[in-house]
Amino acid sequence: MNIINFHLKNFRNYDDESVTFVPGINILVGNNGQGKTNIIEGIYYLLTGKSYRVQREHELLKWDKEDFHLYGDFIVNHHKIFLESHFQDRKKRVKINHVPCQRLSDFVGTINVIFFSPDDLIMVKGGPSERRRFLDLHIAQIRPGYVRLLNAYNKVIQQKSALLKSYNEKSLKSSQLQLWNIQIVELGTKIILHRDELTKRILKVADEIYKNITSEKEKLTISYYALGKKNSQDAIKEFPDLLNQKMDQEIDRQMVLVGPHRDDLQILLDDKPARLYASQGQQRSMVLSMKLSELELIHQEKGEYPLLLLDDVLSELDSFRRNYLIKFIETSHIQTLITMTSAEKQLESGAQFYVDKGHIRRREG
Ligand SMILES: Nc1ncnc2c1ncn2[C@@H]1O[C@H](COP(=O)(O)OP(=O)(O)OP(=O)(O)O)[C@@H](O)[C@H]1O
Numbered sequence: 001m002n003i004i005n006f007h008l009k010n011f012r013n014y015d016d017e018s019v020t021f022v023p024g025i026n027i028l029v030g031n032n033g034q035g036k037t038n039i040i041e042g043i044y045y046l047l048t049g050k051s052y053r054v055q056r057e058h059e060l061l062k063w064d065k066e067d068f069h070l071y072g073d074f075i076v077n078h079h080k081i082f083l084e085s086h087f088q089d090r091k092k093r094v095k096i097n098h099v100p101c102q103r104l105s106d107f108v109g110t111i112n113v114i115f116f117s118p119d120d121l122i123m124v125k126g127g128p129s130e131r132r133r134f135l136d137l138h139i140a141q142i143r144p145g146y147v148r149l150l151n152a153y154n155k156v157i158q159q160k161s162a163l164l165k166s167y168n169e170k171s172l173k174s175s176q177l178q179l180w181n182i183q184i185v186e187l188g189t190k191i192i193l194h195r196d197e198l199t200k201r202i203l204k205v206a207d208e209i210y211k212n213i214t215s216e217k218e219k220l221t222i223s224y225y226a227l228g229k230k231n232s233q234d235a236i237k238e239f240p241d242l243l244n245q246k247m248d249q250e251i252d253r254q255m256v257l258v259g260p261h262r263d264d265l266q267i268l269l270d271d272k273p274a275r276l277y278a279s280q281g282q283q284r285s286m287v288l289s290m291k292l293s294e295l296e297l298i299h300q301e302k303g304e305y306p307l308l309l310l311d312d313v314l315s316e317l318d319s320f321r322r323n324y325l326i327k328f329i330e331t332s333h334i335q336t337l338i339t340m341t342s343a344e345k346q347l348e349s350g351a352q353f354y355v356d357k358g359h360i361r362r363r364e365g
């Protein structure tokens, strides 16, 4: 999957700017605060419908502007497609080849993208929600109905939560809760199965990559814990009973306590929780391994590598891991956009683009 060109209008610090990329490595060079990350964020937003930096689209609008517009030509499966996203009057409209998409979920995954920045360390260091997000974002890209499934599940959780907080009598509450629980089991089981399958597939690839990156003998293990259990099949079998057992507690605490919205991905290094025991460098290598596994999995699934966006990643890696990453990208012919500041040691390969105060120009030679 490739991006051919990209246009930004009134997005962040861009007025009206366009850029044509090359198939291999594209390096965006510039001083701090010039708009390198904004390009990466714009492409990510166009392809996923979400920004990884802000919750509200409003913040992506160039200051004092009313609407922003992002569009570009891409190649998937040897076909050229034109994608656009237009944000106006607090609404976003997306089109594929000029045809409006009714639902964002029909649009997401058309072109796959993997984004990687130093903030991704939060996958290891942060709380369970970060790891669920990592899994969900990946599944959403390869399973067309997954965003809808997650939205439906979250809606049920919100409604059940509202019921738990209401002033209904306990007996009345229990019978109403049963109805929500049926839906929680139905939708939640599907979510667990998707996440469990992905985790197993990541594990197969990630441990191997980790060994190559570190040339160490530590073992990387990743397991999905559904409903607090390591075996997801057991969790699914016990799901309805667990909901019944916890009902009183849920009523007392006014919280939805059982379901995949509380699940976690356990990351171990030599059987010890990486979050607590792995060094900063080991944690970085783990995240890099998991990200590279994502690239491999999308390749297995779709027969093509996704677009890879690396924001400030190279400066964070030591020369061994940096070389490993570049070699991986080059040998797999993955189209990659890399940001770096002018002060950093430049890469030998790749087309260079100079980013300066919201303008992008290709550096020849
Ligand atoms: N909504 C907005 N409207 C206009 N300008 C914005 C908006 N949001 C951010 N900016 C500006 O965009 C610039 C930051 O761009 P960006 O984050 O892409 O920088 P960068 O080139 O990646 O820098 P660094 O090397 O420090 O990471 C800042 O100057 C900021 O003031």
Ligand SMILES: [Mg+2]
Residues within 6 Å of the ligand: 036, 037, 038, 311, 312, 339
């Ligand atoms: Mg930046």
